[in-house]
Amino acid sequence: MAKIEIYTSPFCGYCYRAKSLLEDKDVTFIEIDVIQQPSKRLEMIDRADGEHTVPQIFIDDKPVGGCDDLFALDAKGKLDALLNPEAPA
Ligand SMILES: N[C@@H](CCC(=O)N[C@@H](CS)C(=O)NCC(=O)O)C(=O)O
Structure with a gap:
């Protein structure tokens, strides 16, 4: 599985939608909350x-x-294919 990172903020509808699509795809992702970690x-x-x-x-850093x-x-x-690059097409 690819490395998946998502920068988010709380109360952000677009963030919730994006995360729920990733959850539907059953992939693990790293969430970085830019309000909790302002330097991010x-x-x-x-x-x-x-x-x-x-x-x-x-x-994968792209x-x-x-x-x-x-x-x-x-x-x-x-x-x-981006989320699971090793999976057969
Ligand atoms: N088209 C963008 C819209 C994202 C968006 O508008 N996010 C809001 C928060 S929900 C935001 O960052 N607003 C701050 C700004 O526009 O500077 C997407 O699909 O991600």
Whole structure:
């Protein structure tokens, strides 16, 4: 399984939606709350090429974007292979 990281903040509907999609996919992810850990917000912006909204999602250290981007990848049928690169196609 890929390393999946998601930067979030509390009371963020987009974060809940993105997390629930990942939960539906049955993958383990690392959640980084940028309110609880304020220094992580700058780290997120840096890693996400300047994007500052939450969530920001990274799969194997590659920026995937936010919630809409995650759902768009799933709609295109590309998300499962990113989440489980070793699985047979
Ligand atoms: N299109 C983005 C929208 C994300 C978004 O608007 N997140 C809100 C929190 S729920 C946010 O970060 N707002 C702060 C800002 O716009 O600077 C996505 O799908 O992730």
